[in-house]
Amino acid sequence: MRLVIARCQVDYAGRLTAHLPMATRLILIKADGSVSVHADDRAYKPLNWMSPPCTLVEDDGVWTVQSTKTDDSLVIGIEEILHDSSHDLGVDPGLVKDGVEAHLQQLLAENVETFGAGWRLVRREYPTPIGPVDLLCRDEAGTTVAVEVKRRGEIDGVEQLSRYLELLDRDPQLSPVRGVFAAQEIRPQARTLANDRGISCVTVDYDALRGVDDPSERLF
Numbered sequence: 001m002r003l004v005i006a007r008c009q010v011d012y013a014g015r016l017t018a019h020l021p022m023a024t025r026l027i028l029i030k031a032d033g034s035v036s037v038h039a040d041d042r043a044y045k046p047l048n049w050m051s052p053p054c055t056l057v058e059d060d061g062v063w064t065v066q067s068t069k070t071d072d073s074l075v076i077g078i079e080e081i082l083h084d085s086s087h088d089l090g091v092d093p094g095l096v097k098d099g100v101e102a103h104l105q106q107l108l109a110e111n112v113e114t115f116g117a118g119w120r121l122v123r124r125e126y127p128t129p130i131g132p133v134d135l136l137c138r139d140e141a142g143t144t145v146a147v148e149v150k151r152r153g154e155i156d157g158v159e160q161l162s163r164y165l166e167l168l169d170r171d172p173q174l175s176p177v178r179g180v181f182a183a184q185e186i187r188p189q190a191r192t193l194a195n196d197r198g199i200s201c202v203t204v205d206y207d208a209l210r211g212v213d214d215p216s217e218r219l220f
Contacts, residue, residue, distance in 0.1 A: 014072030
């Protein structure tokens with residue numbers, strides 16, 4: 001990961017346009033190719049970013065980040081660089097799931113037909129260089145499906161699944177790979193982002209899966 005603190009202005013052009021005036025900001029360039037621009041008052045959320053796959057061209061005073069799939073671009077005009085360092089963080093083991101989330105993943109692995117008739121599990125915790133995919137499956141047509149399992153479906157989970165899909169799709173033995181985002185509850189923003197990226201969303205009934213509650217037997 002590369003961390004750059006700089007006085008910069010930022011212009012995003014694509015489906016939407018956005019401008020950030022000159023100010024001191026943190027620019028993160030991650031190993032997956034993503035570039036994000038952060039302020040000191042936004043917690044973990046960037047002011048603007050470009051998700052991979054994308055390219056970064058550094059010219060004198062101007063950095064241009066170009067998406068390789070769309071016409072979207074992020075242009076960073078740099079007035080002064082205050083700090084520039086790179087760090088090798090190695091392979092991240094991923095989030096340690098809480099009890100409910102880990103059990104939900106296990107139950108879905110044992111009952112992949114939850115996603116559709118004819119589905120089969122290839123492997124649980126399928127390893128990749130950027131972390132394990134929760135469930136790797138084949139659907140009824142034999143298409144590879146990567147499933148990300150969350151208790152609460154947030155935008156960061158969709159971003160995580162998107163990175164897995166981009167990586168898995170490079171493997172000719174797996175390609176084409178589609179994605180399923182499965183959670184007990186999926187936030188509207190996460191659902192919108194998933195739909196925009198062609199990722200299916202599935203709301204999972206945890207109690208029904210573990211046999212505590214059968215929705216078909218409810219009176220109301």
